[in-house]
Amino acid sequence: MSRKALIAANWKMYKTPAESKAFIDAFLPLVAGHTRDEIALFPSVTSLATVVASLAGTEIRAGLQNMHFADEGAYTGETSPLMLKSVGATHTLIGHSERRQYFAESDEIVNRKLHTALKHDIVPVVCIGESLAEREAGDTASVLKTQIQRGFAGITAEQAAPIVIAYEPVWAIGTGKTATPEMAVDAHRIVRAEVAAILGSEIAQGMRILYGGSVKPDNASSLLGQEEIDGALVGGASLVPASFSAIVHY
Ligand code: 13P
Numbered sequence: 001m002s003r004k005a006l007i008a009a010n011w012k013m014y015k016t017p018a019e020s021k022a023f024i025d026a027f028l029p030l031v032a033g034h035t036r037d038e039i040a041l042f043p044s045v046t047s048l049a050t051v052v053a054s055l056a057g058t059e060i061r062a063g064l065q066n067m068h069f070a071d072e073g074a075y076t077g078e079t080s081p082l083m084l085k086s087v088g089a090t091h092t093l094i095g096h097s098e099r100r101q102y103f104a105e106s107d108e109i110v111n112r113k114l115h116t117a118l119k120h121d122i123v124p125v126v127c128i129g130e131s132l133a134e135r136e137a138g139d140t141a142s143v144l145k146t147q148i149q150r151g152f153a154g155i156t157a158e159q160a161a162p163i164v165i166a167y168e169p170v171w172a173i174g175t176g177k178t179a180t181p182e183m184a185v186d187a188h189r190i191v192r193a194e195v196a197a198i199l200g201s202e203i204a205q206g207m208r209i210l211y212g213g214s215v216k217p218d219n220a221s222s223l224l225g226q227e228e229i230d231g232a233l234v235g236g237a238s239l240v241p242a243s244f245s246a247i248v249h250y
Pocket of ligand 1: 010096168172173174175176212213214215233234235236237
């Protein structure tokens with residue numbers, strides 16, 4: 001089954017609305033007519049409405065980097081799925097390793113957010129990945145399987161088609177160390193097999209699994225050229241139109 005790749009920009013805590021618009025003004029001509037892959041931008045909350053407006057008339061989608069599991073409520077500092085949709089965004093990251101590491105986001109919270117996203121027809125990009133210590137201890141497979149089992153608890157095959165997974169080894173994020181294509185492919189196979197075990201092989205074969213962790217223009221084609229790698233979630237290199245568009249054109 002052929003899966004359309006998704007090339008996604010995670011801007012993390014960078015870019016004001018004006019900077020976001022300037023990026024898009026420069027980026028759109030660089031990817032005009034590019035239909036091979038889907039493209040999505042994940043700006044900060046304060047830039048989301050500007051990004052959606054700047055992308056109007058294009059196929060490029062926008063989403064939150066983090067979304068709360070409740071529709072509304074007394075959750076200071078959080079953003080709800082209804083707020084995401086109200087500005088015309090369509091996607092959300094869930095369980096990014098920086099959320100897990102700095103904001104105590106557990107697999108149980110990831111699971112609640114995943115249920116919420118699907119309930120609201122928001123495309124969830126569920127992030128998983130092992131730390132360096134876990135890899136060196138030989139625990140990569142068990143860590144990934146546990147993150148999927150817990151994160152996907154209660155999700156049915158009927159609901160699961162929109163889900164995207166991003167495999168982001170923590171030791172490769174922002175470090176300049178990239179997983180080799182072989183390492184990434186091995187991890188993606190483990191992830192897809194676990195999805196198949198939980199949701200069946202049809203869902204697993206259709207599910208896009210992105211790679212993230214120091215994806216740059218010079219390593220994008222070796223990673224994205226792999227049959228098992230269905231796109232990229234890009235941090236640092238997505239902040240500059242020339243480098244992100246070079247990755248899109250891998
Ligand atoms: P870098 O591309 O900066 O390593 O970040 C990866 C990432 O965390 C994307 O979500």
